[in-house]
Amino acid sequence: MAKPKRGVPKKVRVPTIQDVARLAKVAPATVSNVLNDSRPVAAIRKERVLAAVQALGYRPNALAASLRRKETRTIGIVVPDLTNPFFGALVHRIEELAAESDYQILLVSSNEDPKQEAARIRTLLDRRIDGLIVAPARDEVEAVSHPIGALPPTVLVDRGFGLAGFDTIAADNVEAGHRGCQHLLELGHRDIALIAMDPKLANFADRIAGYRKALAEAGAGRRARVVTGGLDVESCRTAIERELRRPDRPTAIFAASYVATLGAIKAIRAVGLDLPGDVSLLGIDDADWMEALHPYISAVAQPVEQMATEAWRLLNQRLAGGTAKSARIRLPCTLHVRESTRAVR
Structure with missing residues (x-):
């Protein structure tokens, strides 16, 4: 044998x-x-x-049993950047809420790429997910080249606000830009550069609109300086460093995203300027490390936990067969004043 x-x-x-x-x-x-x-x-x-x-x-076999019931108790989540603490906090809260309702989540990242986003949504659909929560890479969702009816109940968060056929949730980005710029104006700054990753994205366009509104109200509308940073830290750093090396450099940087804030800090260090003695810095999006290293970074914080809670609530309504018209929810941000913003010299 x-x-x-x-x-x-x-x-x-x-x-x-x-x-x-x-x-x-x-x-x-x-x-x-x-x-x-x-x-x-x-x-x-x-x-x-x-x-x-x-x-x-x-x-x-839980999967086989769930398929017999025509549900998998599984929700797909798609975010553009897993390294961004905003999206990390969003996913963490949704996962907590899902567990309370005996749902599992499947998490994927689009890496800010609409093509990857579409491919990964299709992969999630192959897993027979019951619903989707998507923070889109752009203001459209390319996977919706399928008829909308082919998708399970889907909620969009942060971007794609108002996209037809979907419940959408976002921060009040106009007010975030307005309130942040107001804070810098109250400190005497008039040369304020706003750094946006991509001004064509609606959330950044709204933050720019709020910034311009605050400058106009202060009689400084002609001094608006909007700089396109790019989708990663290094491209933001390069753009900001270029501004800081100009003879008419700004006295304050308003970084319109977490990525732009990191890029701004690196640029300020590279140029050899003192933060906040030579230049103030205010960011949009908050993170724990911003209160761990000196100077503490001032920030306009998005209501990430509330956004996650609302996304889960709306998705559950759809899963339960809700037929109301698509929801459009904007939530207020909070200004946290710390050490990185100081009165202009």
Whole structure:
């Protein structure tokens, strides 16, 4: 008789519901009734089934069961950047809420690329997810080249506000830009450069509009200076450093995103300016490290936990069969004044 090959692991047979039924001396339907609590089962039979389950180490196939119920209790989440603490906090809160409702999440990143976003949404759809929460890479969702009816209930967060056919949630970005610029104006700054990753994205366009509004109200509308930074830290750093090396350099930087804030700090250090003695810095989006290193960074914080809560609430309404018209929710931001913004010299 041939000896088994060395190094080849022996295949372990996974116990089935039929194995449990044979050991417990009951019908497979009785095992199913016990495990799903779908029908009453006599106490003695129930005890035999549970003992057999434990003895065999049987685990029900949750996916197969959920597909029979035409639901998987799974929600897909798509974000543009997993390294951004804003999206990390958003996902963390949604995951908490999902767990409370006995849902699992499948998380993917688009890496700020609409093509990757579309491909990854299609992959999630192949997993038979029950719903989607998407922070789009752009203000459109390319995967919606499918008919909207082909998608499960879907909520858009942060970008894509007002996109037809979807519930959408975003911060009040106009007010965020307005209030942040007002803070710098109140400190005496008039040469304020606003750094936006991509002014064509609606959330950045709104922040720019709020910034311009505040400057106009202060009689400094002609001094608006909007700089396109790019989608990563280094491109933002390069753009900001260029501004800081100009003879008429700004006295304050208003970084319209977390990525732009990191780029601004690197640029200020590279040029050798003192923060905030030579230049003040205010960011949009808050993070724990902004209160860990000196100077503490002033920031306009988006209401990330509330955005996650509203996204989950709206998605649950859709999953329950809600047919109301698409929701449009804007939430207020909060200004946190710290050490990086100071009165102009």
